[in-house]
Amino acid sequence: MSVLQMKRINICALKKNRKAILKRLQELGAVEIDIRLDDDSGYEKQDVSESRSSFEKLARTSDKALDILQQYVPEKTGMLDSLAGKPLIDRELFDQAVEKQEDCIETAERIISLDKSIAEHKANVQKLQNQIESLTPWLSLSVPLDYSGTKKTTVFIGTLPGNQQMASVYNILAKHAPETDAVDIEIVSADKDFTYLAVLCLKKDSRAVEDALRAGGFARPVQAFGKIPAECKQDFQKEIEQSEKEMVTLRQQLEDLAVQRQNLRFISDYYRMRAERYEVLGQLLQTKNTFALSGYVPARDSEKMVQELSEKYEAFAELEEIGEDEDSPVLLHNNRFAESGEGVLASFGLPAKGEIDPTFIMTVFYVFLFGLMLSDAAYGLIVAAACGILLKKYPRMGENMRKSIQLFFWCGLSTLFWGIMFGGYFGDAISIISKTFFGHEVSIPALWFVPLDEPMRMLLWSMIFGMIHMYTGLAIKAYICLRDKRYMDALCDVGFWFFLLTGLIMILIPSDIFKSMFQVNIVFPDAVNTLAKVMAVGGAIGILLMSGRAKKNKWGLRIALGAYDLYNITSWLSDVLSYSRLLALGLATGVIASVFNQMGSMFGGGIFGAIIFIIVFVIGHTFNLAINLLGAYVHTCRLQYVEFFGKFYEGGGREFHPFRSNTKYVDIKEETRL
Numbered sequence: 001m002s003v004l005q006m007k008r009i010n011i012c013a014l015k016k017n018r019k020a021i022l023k024r025l026q027e028l029g030a031v032e033i034d035i036r037l038d039d040d041s042g043y044e045k046q047d048v049s050e051s052r053s054s055f056e057k058l059a060r061t062s063d064k065a066l067d068i069l070q071q072y073v074p075e076k077t078g079m080l081d082s083l084a085g086k087p088l089i090d091r092e093l094f095d096q097a098v099e100k101q102e103d104c105i106e107t108a109e110r111i112i113s114l115d116k117s118i119a120e121h122k123a124n125v126q127k128l129q130n131q132i133e134s135l136t137p138w139l140s141l142s143v144p145l146d147y148s149g150t151k152k153t154t155v156f157i158g159t160l161p162g163n164q165q166m167a168s169v170y171n172i173l174a175k176h177a178p179e180t181d182a183v184d185i186e187i188v189s190a191d192k193d194f195t196y197l198a199v200l201c202l203k204k205d206s207r208a209v210e211d212a213l214r215a216g217g218f219a220r221p222v223q224a225f226g227k228i229p230a231e232c233k234q235d236f237q238k239e240i241e242q243s244e245k246e247m248v249t250l251r252q253q254l255e256d257l258a259v260q261r262q263n264l265r266f267i268s269d270y271y272r273m274r275a276e277r278y279e280v281l282g283q284l285l286q287t288k289n290t291f292a293l294s295g296y297v298p299a300r301d302s303e304k305m306v307q308e309l310s311e312k313y314e315a316f317a318e319l320e321e322i323g324e325d326e327d328s329p330v331l332l333h334n335n336r337f338a339e340s341g342e343g344v345l346a347s348f349g350l351p352a353k354g355e356i357d358p359t360f361i362m363t364v365f366y367v368f369l370f371g372l373m374l375s376d377a378a379y380g381l382i383v384a385a386a387c388g389i390l391l392k393k394y395p396r397m398g399e400n401m402r403k404s405i406q407l408f409f410w411c412g413l414s415t416l417f418w419g420i421m422f423g424g425y426f427g428d429a430i431s432i433i434s435k436t437f438f439g440h441e442v443s444i445p446a447l448w449f450v451p452l453d454e455p456m457r458m459l460l461w462s463m464i465f466g467m468i469h470m471y472t473g474l475a476i477k478a479y480i481c482l483r484d485k486r487y488m489d490a491l492c493d494v495g496f497w498f499f500l501l502t503g504l505i506m507i508l509i510p511s512d513i514f515k516s517m518f519q520v521n522i523v524f525p526d527a528v529n530t531l532a533k534v535m536a537v538g539g540a541i542g543i544l545l546m547s548g549r550a551k552k553n554k555w556g557l558r559i560a561l562g563a564y565d566l567y568n569i570t571s572w573l574s575d576v577l578s579y580s581r582l583l584a585l586g587l588a589t590g591v592i593a594s595v596f597n598q599m600g601s602m603f604g605g606g607i608f609g610a611i612i613f614i615i616v617f618v619i620g621h622t623f624n625l626a627i628n629l630l631g632a633y634v635h636t637c638r639l640q641y642v643e644f645f646g647k648f649y650e651g652g653g654r655e656f657h658p659f660r661s662n663t664k665y666v667d668i669k670e671e672t673r674l
């Protein structure tokens with residue numbers, strides 16, 4: 001419900017204590033390092049890039065080893081285990097692993113080496129299999145592929161394109177080497193692409209025969225082995241068997257090292273934290289015996305932090321207020337309910353300097369409008385129950401995920417409430433089921449009204465809720481102006497618009513247009529009608545004359561700017577109409593649910609009809625819930641960002657990023673309170 005006030009903390013301490021101080025600041029996670037000193041002469045920065053790179057490399061080595069173990073010895077995880085978050089471990093257990101950090105790194109390197117060896121054997125097996133495949137057409141050949149003949153003969157072993165017959169090969173020789181007659185041809189094998197053959201001729205005719213064969217597309221084998229192809233295949237198969245046996249042994253060694261998985265995680269996080277400390281260490285301004293740093297700290301923690309640094313580390317620490325032109329980070333502080341909406345706010349933008357934190361009010365409207373859009377009690381119960389179970393089962397899930405699920409929990413309760421008000425329970429499932437399978441219709445009446453039966457009434461209330469939403473935005477803008485003692489802005493930018501809009505609404509309500517649209521006849525006394533006209537005219541005149549008040553003594557320009565601002569009444573009209581999406585999405589949920597109920601009941605009662613109904617019911621309502629959950633989320637965000645925030649909020653604040661232990665695998669249980 002507020003933006004925590006920040007202060008700048010400046011620390012100066014002995015150089016011998018710098019690592020201890022940085023470690024403690026990292027444990028506390030309450031300071032955003034932002035080193036700015038008015039006079040940094042006499043200071044220098046230490047080059048720690050090599051050490052930092054070394055720690056990052058060691059962390060990556062551990063991560064790679066863990067990935068390899070997960071590949072060969074996967075841990076069994078459930079579909080929702082990703083919600084469990086990082087386990088919390090004792091500092092003592094973590095320190096025990098750190099004491100054995102060298103052994104752990106050796107283990108990681110051993111795992112990587114084993115994986116590399118396995119990869120090499122796999123590549124070798126693939127290579128041998130490719131060689132066996134290339135030998136397959138030559139298996140019936142009785143001489144090696146590199147055999148060239150005898151003292152008086154020459155042998156050409158190779159391929160011709162296409163599926164050649166013996167006669168066609170002789171024709172090639174007769175055409176290109178007609179003087180040669182002492183030639184013997186053996187076709188070893190053939191397929192649609194090549195003919196594999198061996199050609200024997202006298203040595204004196206070898207040149208002519210070779211030229212003739214090449215004219216026909218002859219090509220020698222890419223790989224020529226010194227053994228008969230069948231023997232080569234046997235040798236390759238033995239090598240494959242040997243490689244596979246070695247891979248089994250290597251995999252077993254990897255499986256034996258899986259017991260080191262936890263220590264590898266600890267070491268990875270240890271080096272990751274050290275790398276982060278060294279990153280800050282490289283930013284420190286240092287002299288021969290001292291160092292200095294500064295940053296931002298929440299005001300609520302600042303005094304205790306100064307006290308601890310002074311008492312434990314003999315450091316000089318001082319606090320100072322944030323300068324007017326200084327861009328300090330933003331840290332929100334909200335209760336359990338409101339913090340669930342912080343993600344929605346952050347997606348738009350955190351409060352800029354001087355803006356209030358609208359999270360609580362925004363979350364109230366978000367939950368209210370979300371439930372109004374989904375508006376089915378059964379769907380709301382399912383969403384709330386599912387989110388409640390997840391929050392209970394996984395208490396250590398990530399902060400952002402926890403807030404999102406928590407928001408949907410509240411939205412589920414809101415949906416349950418509006419479903420009861422509108423009488424929606426899986427659409428009209430109760431009446432359909434009772435009529436189809438039990439012969440008489442039973443239903444639960446709506447506590448308020450049924451939007452499907454009275455859509456115009458729902459539209460009216462949607463616009464009423466929209467006006468309340470936008471009026472709240474105007475009221476917040478007025479509060480900000482009054483808080484900052486900008487009384488004229490409060491009157492001109494909020495007050496006149498309030499008069500104009502309220503007056504126009506009061507004029508519209510008793511009109512025939514309103515009566516014909518919503519079938520509601522409201523009559524105001526003459527005094528109220530007169531008041532409405534006075535408010536509307538007064539507000540319009542005020543906007544016309546005062547919107548351009550910054551242009552003093554330039555009345556023509558002021559009136560032109562005022563007229564332009566007054567034209568924005570059309571944007572208010574479009575904003576009000578935008579809330580008709582409350583009607584549209586609410587009706588969509590109910591109509592789609594009813595359609596699936598009708599589809600499921602088309603096969604009547606009985607066992608077969610019940611089976612079909614259950615299948616259609618489960619699939620249909622799962623789809624309806626999913627698509628309308630998405631629609632409610634998107635459109636509720638849109639109403640907050642455009643219609644609500646557009647009245648008073650700009651955002652643009654910078655998130656608070658404290659120096660903390662950003663571990664990947666575990667959280668360490670330690671004293672983090674000041």
